[in-house]
Amino acid sequence: LGFLHNESHERSWGRGRRRRHEEYLVSNFVSTASFRPPACHERRHWPAIDSRHGLVLFHTPKRCEDFVICDLVTYDRWRIKADPACRRIIWNGRFDEDWGDYEDEDDDVTWNAAVLCAKDGCEHLYCHGGPFLVALVGSDRGRQITFATVYSSATRKWSGMISVKEWNVVEMTGHNAVVGNKAYFPCEQSDSVVEYDMGEQKLSVIGAPFGRLVGAEGGLLLFATVLKPRLHLHIWSMEVRPDRTTALARRRIIELAPKLSGYAFLDVSVVGFAEGVGVIFLSTKAGLYTVELSSSRIKNMDRERSLGKIMPYMCFYTREWGRLPTSD
Numbered sequence: 358l359g360f361l362h363n364e365s366h367e368r369s370w371g372r373g374r375r376r377r378h379e380e381y382l383v384s385n386f387v388s389t390a391s392f393r394p395p396a397c398h399e400r401r402h403w404p405a406i407d408s409r410h411g412l413v414l415f416h417t418p419k420r421c422e423d424f425v426i427c428d429l430v431t432y433d434r435w436r437i438k439a440d441p442a443c444r445r446i447i448w449n450g451r452f453d454e455d456w457g458d459y460e461d462e463d464d465d466v467t468w469n470a471a472v473l474c475a476k477d478g479c480e481h482l483y484c485h486g487g488p489f490l491v492a493l494v495g496s497d498r499g500r501q502i503t504f505a506t507v508y509s510s511a512t513r514k515w516s517g518m519i520s521v522k523e524w525n526v527v528e529m530t531g532h533n534a535v536v537g538n539k540a541y542f543p544c545e546q547s548d549s550v551v552e553y554d555m556g557e558q559k560l561s562v563i564g565a566p567f568g569r570l571v572g573a574e575g576g577l578l579l580f581a582t583v584l585k586p587r588l589h590l591h592i593w594s595m596e597v598r599p600d601r602t603t604a605l606a607r608r609r610i611i612e613l614a615p616k617l618s619g620y621a622f623l624d625v626s627v628v629g630f631a632e633g634v635g636v637i638f639l640s641t642k643a644g645l646y647t648v649e650l651s652s653s654r655i656k657n658m659d660r661e662r663s664l665g666k667i668m669p670y671m672c673f674y675t676r677e678w679g680r681l682p683t684s685d
Contacts, residue, residue: 359388360629360638361405361413361668384415386429386670389658407533409632410474410484411672414491424491426472426510430672431485440506440515443468443493467526468495471533471540475509485672492540494553494560496527503527505553505560521560525549530666532629534573536597541578543570550578552597561601566593571630571637577606581627581637588614588622590637590648611648616655618643629667638667 367380382404400415403425407414415425422436423444438444476487491508504520531543538556543549543565550570552561568580568591577594584591590613594606613625620643628645629638635650645659645667 358390358671359386359669360631361386361408361670362664362666363404366401387659405668406469407471408668408670409472409535410479410489411670412472412474412489413668413670414470414472416470424470426489426491428485428672429670433486435489435510437491437508439493440508440518442518443495443504443506443515465498466495467529467545468493469527469529469531469533469542470494471535471542473535473540475511490555492553492555494527494540494542494551496525496544496551498524498526500524503551503560503562505551507553507555516555516558519558519560521562523562525551525562527551532569532571532666534570534578536573536576536578539597541570541573541597552601563597563601563603565603566595566605568593569627571627572632574632574635579630581630583613583625583627583639585625588612588617588625590627590639592637592650609650611650611653613639613648613655617641617646628665629669631669631671633671636669638669640664640667 361384363382363384365380366383369376369378371377381402384400384403384405403415403417405413406416411428413427413429415427417425423439424437426435470491470493472489472491474484474487475490476484488511494505496503501522501524502520503523503525504518506515506518508515525547526545528543528545534541538554540553540555542551544551548565548567549562550565552563566580568582570578571581572579577596580593582591590611592609596604596606623642625639625641627637628640637648639646639648644657645664647656647658
């Protein structure tokens with residue numbers, strides 16, 4: 358159906374010593390189909406964090422709540438306030454409108470979050486309006502811990518925050534993956550991922566292959582990277598066993614050079630993966646490309662710009678369209 362991405366903007370106001378400068382993110386939806394869902398519009402101060410099972414997780418620091426979950430097709434929305442134990446973490450360095458100044462940002466604290474359908478036995482094709490979970494995982498270098506908590510829409514509560522005395526920098530702009538009741542988040546300064554077992558309420562740090570975690574396929578974690586100078590796309594699938602040991606299931610190499618323009622060679626990176634359809638997104642100087650893993654077919658989607666993190670949005674819906682969106 359399409360994908361979301363965030364763009365950085367900035368603005369200044371005031372004069373002299375009272376002059377202020379603000380950098381903020383704007384989330385955008387790019388449709389890849391002829392039909393454009395009614396709720397797909399630009400959202401200022403609403404950076405998209407994750408998208409899965411027909412839901413999008415937005416971080417909303419300018420509102421009274423901390424997160425908004427949105428179904429872009431039905432335009433159903435759920436507003437969530439963070440658990441008091443982690444509000445300081447997710448508001449790290451944000452602008453305080455009451456005092457008209459910025460809080461001091463703590464570079465030692467990083468976090469990421471995932472949204473997923475929580476309906477038993479759901480195949481995630483028509484799971485509109487069903488229960489969902491939000492998993493939040495982070496790290497605190499000062500306290501040398503990795504921590505996690507999960508929100509349930511069924512209880513409207515966060516679980517108690519758990520932590521392990523093992524510090525790894527959770528990548529704030531990285532992709533996550535969900536396999537069953539477990540969510541996986543990449544670490545920024547090591548080839549590791551944090552596994553959060555939401556059912557058992559356990560945290561583990563697992564070694565990972567070289568490459569970027571992009572998602573999951575067939576119950577396996579998927580990693581991908583582009584290696585130069587030959588410009589090959591390398592894809593690894595990794596199984597995480599119940600005892601937390603891992604095994605590489607398969608490796609695939611796709612040659613990109615014959616199918617990309619010369620200008621694209623200057624800067625190529627993996628920026629997203631569409632689960633269920635097996636499509637990887639590549640950002641290049643010549644625009645955005647997709648690579649179909651089943652056929653190795655490469656297609657240019659946008660020649661105007663290169664993009665950062667891509668969050669594909671896919672869902673199916675047959676009910677007659679209801680209300681139109683209002684401004685956020």
